[in-house]
Amino acid sequence: MISFFQNVIDAVALGSIYALVALGIGLIFGILRLINFAHGDMITVGCYALIVPSTDAAAQLLIGSWTPLAAIAAIAIIVLLVALSTDALVFKHLRRASPTTLMIASFAVSYVTQNALLMAYGARAKGVDFWSGVNVQIAIGELRVPLLQLITVAVTFALMMLLNLFLRYTRYGIQMRAAAEDFRMAQYIGVRGNIVIGLAFAISGMLAATVSLLYVTQSGSLSITMGVPLVLFAFVAVVIGGMGNLLGSVVGGFLIGILLTMLQAYLPPDLRAFRDAFAFAFVILVLLVRPAGLIPARNTIERV
Amino acid sequence: MSALLDIQELHVHYSDLAAIRGVSLHVDEGEVVCLVGPNGAGKSTMLAAVAGGVKPTSGSIRFDGGSLRSVRPEQIARLGVSLVPEGRQIFGTLTVEENLRIGGYISSDRKAAASDFDRLLVTFPRLKERLAYPAGRLSGGEQQMLAVARAVMTQPRLLLVDEPSLGLAPLIIEQIYKTLLELRAERGLTLFINEQSSARVLKYADRIYILRGGQIQLEGRASDLRDGDAIRKAYFGFSAGSQRAAENVA
Numbered sequence: 001m002i003s004f005f006q007n008v009i010d011a012v013a014l015g016s017i018y019a020l021v022a023l024g025i026g027l028i029f030g031i032l033r034l035i036n037f038a039h040g041d042m043i044t045v046g047c048y049a050l051i052v053p054s055t056d057a058a059a060q061l062l063i064g065s066w067t068p069l070a071a072i073a074a075i076a077i078i079v080l081l082v083a084l085s086t087d088a089l090v091f092k093h094l095r096r097a098s099p100t101t102l103m104i105a106s107f108a109v110s111y112v113t114q115n116a117l118l119m120a121y122g123a124r125a126k127g128v129d130f131w132s133g134v135n136v137q138i139a140i141g142e143l144r145v146p147l148l149q150l151i152t153v154a155v156t157f158a159l160m161m162l163l164n165l166f167l168r169y170t171r172y173g174i175q176m177r178a179a180a181e182d183f184r185m186a187q188y189i190g191v192r193g194n195i196v197i198g199l200a201f202a203i204s205g206m207l208a209a210t211v212s213l214l215y216v217t218q219s220g221s222l223s224i225t226m227g228v229p230l231v232l233f234a235f236v237a238v239v240i241g242g243m244g245n246l247l248g249s250v251v252g253g254f255l256i257g258i259l260l261t262m263l264q265a266y267l268p269p270d271l272r273a274f275r276d277a278f279a280f281a282f283v284i285l286v287l288l289v290r291p292a293g294l295i296p297a298r299n300t301i302e303r304v
Numbered sequence: 305m306s307a308l309l310d311i312q313e314l315h316v317h318y319s320d321l322a323a324i325r326g327v328s329l330h331v332d333e334g335e336v337v338c339l340v341g342p343n344g345a346g347k348s349t350m351l352a353a354v355a356g357g358v359k360p361t362s363g364s365i366r367f368d369g370g371s372l373r374s375v376r377p378e379q380i381a382r383l384g385v386s387l388v389p390e391g392r393q394i395f396g397t398l399t400v401e402e403n404l405r406i407g408g409y410i411s412s413d414r415k416a417a418a419s420d421f422d423r424l425l426v427t428f429p430r431l432k433e434r435l436a437y438p439a440g441r442l443s444g445g446e447q448q449m450l451a452v453a454r455a456v457m458t459q460p461r462l463l464l465v466d467e468p469s470l471g472l473a474p475l476i477i478e479q480i481y482k483t484l485l486e487l488r489a490e491r492g493l494t495l496f497i498n499e500q501s502s503a504r505v506l507k508y509a510d511r512i513y514i515l516r517g518g519q520i521q522l523e524g525r526a527s528d529l530r531d532g533d534a535i536r537k538a539y540f541g542f543s544a545g546s547q548r549a550a551e552n553v554a
């Protein structure tokens with residue numbers, strides 16, 4: 001029983017990470033119909049920004065050595081600026097392009113970002129000792145819970161609450177929801193397209209920065225392609241949740257995290273190597289039963 | 305006096321398809337002008353071009369003397385042109401109140417927008433009762449009212465209305481036209497309305513343009529066009545003699 005609860009905590013913590021990544025993808029998709037595979041590389045940028053640019057194998061902390069508040073602020077600002085510049089340099093010029101073209105452009109942005117990191121930091125994966133102080137276990141009754149997992153879950157829920165309040169009660173949030181439903185109509189009613197799009201990139205950038213910090217603290221390692229599996233599973237989360245629906249993205253993110261953790265824990269040992277295959281089989285099953293995802297959005301299929 | 309809306313030699317293409325082919329028309333301040341034509345005539349394209357949603361190939365669109373070509377839709381809204389689109393396009397997942405408030409965000413004067421909101425609810429009592437509803441749950445007539453009210457929240461001088469009667473019962477259509485005329489009287493709005501049928505608009509319009517195949521076929525004061533023969537001819541492209549054929553086509 002104890003080990004089951006331990007697994008649940010693992011699952012929710014991993015689910016939190018996927019939910020944050022899926023939210024970042026879902027927000028941009030909602031406004032721009034862009035499936036932004038470069039979102040994972042924004043996370044990678046946030047991780048590498050912690051260390052001194054060099055091709056040495058040993059990572060030396062730069063921003064990562066600052067006080068936590070300063071480091072958090074700096075990483076958030078850096079990732080936000082990089083995310084905004086992907087829009088300014090690439091996506092902004094493709095506003096009338098089809099979703100397919102946009103997605104392919106996001107692959108291009110992804111590769112360019114990875115190669116830019118490669119030039120600055122080298123190809124080898126690096127170990128990094130960042131905020132290792134929070135990698136302690138605290139005892140709750142008989143359970144021993146990693147503090148970082150509690151922080152991860154708490155931060156995720158706090159951010160989701162904030163985002164929800166923002167979207168529901170502020171004028172910019174309401175404008176974003178309107179634009180996600182019908183971008184052209186929102187413009188007709190005076191919503192400034194560029195502000196809404198800029199906000200979507202800025203918020204998704206801050207979500208990516210959060211994932212950077214949580215993820216690198218947990219894993220203690222850096223690699224140029226570290227964002228790729230995150231974005232792949234988060235994209236799957238967005239699809240099973242229902243494209244164009246933020247609640248769906250969050251639900252999908254948690255589902256994926258729970259699924260992966262539980263498969264890892266309870267699959268027979270010789271099948272564990274095929275965990276991801278089982279996970280994707282489940283995803284296909286979900287989509288066979290509910291092709292539009294668990295919580296379908298009303299308006300994703302057609303829009304001008 | 306120059307017209308509030310002045311369109312000259314307008315051409316609009318959707319890739320190869322010429323939807324508008326050399327249209328010139330004008331709407332004077334305070335007028336109710338109707339653009340009438342069959343399905344596919346190009347009516348919606350005309351309004352979308354004025355509101356900035358589609359880019360003309362050539363020609364000029366001037367509002368209050370200034371060109372609207374290559375101006376963004378959100379900027380055109382700020383200049384005082386507001387569109388009630390075909391099919392209403394209300395934000396179904398937003399509440400009725402949010403749909404209305406969003407139109408007011410255009411104004412930097414929050415107090416004025418708030419008092420305008422209150423004033424508008426007097427004109428739309430049905431909406432007032434349903435402020436907290438998701439707008440997607442409203443009936444078709446209520447959604448049309450909401451689309452009109454939302455457009456008026458931007459405090460326009462020119463209101464573009466695309467087929468307000470589409471899919472609605474006659475009684476509700478009457479009510480919507482009554483409300484539009486009320487808004488005109490109250491706020492000095494100028495109305496430019498699309499309809500498929502001239503029967504109704506002859507009653508409300510000052511002037512009418514008949515559009516077919518992307519070209520203006522006929523223009524006149526509504527009072528001069530009460531005898532429907534000229535309209536029928538312009539609308540269908542053949543004369544009263546072949547009216548039976550026209551009815552078959554219609």
Ligand SMILES: Nc1ncnc2c1ncn2[C@@H]1O[C@H](COP(=O)(O)OP(=O)(O)O)[C@@H](O)[C@H]1O
Nearest residue numbers: 318321323341342343344345346347348349350
């Ligand atoms: N987005 C579009 N893409 C391609 N063709 C269009 C588009 N919108 C309208 N059309 C075409 O342009 C012509 C005029 O359409 P429209 O302006 O909607 O006419 P109306 O509103 O009078 O029914 C029609 O032939 C229609 O098929």
Ligand SMILES: [Mg+2]
Nearest residue numbers: 347348349390
């Ligand atoms: Mg139309």
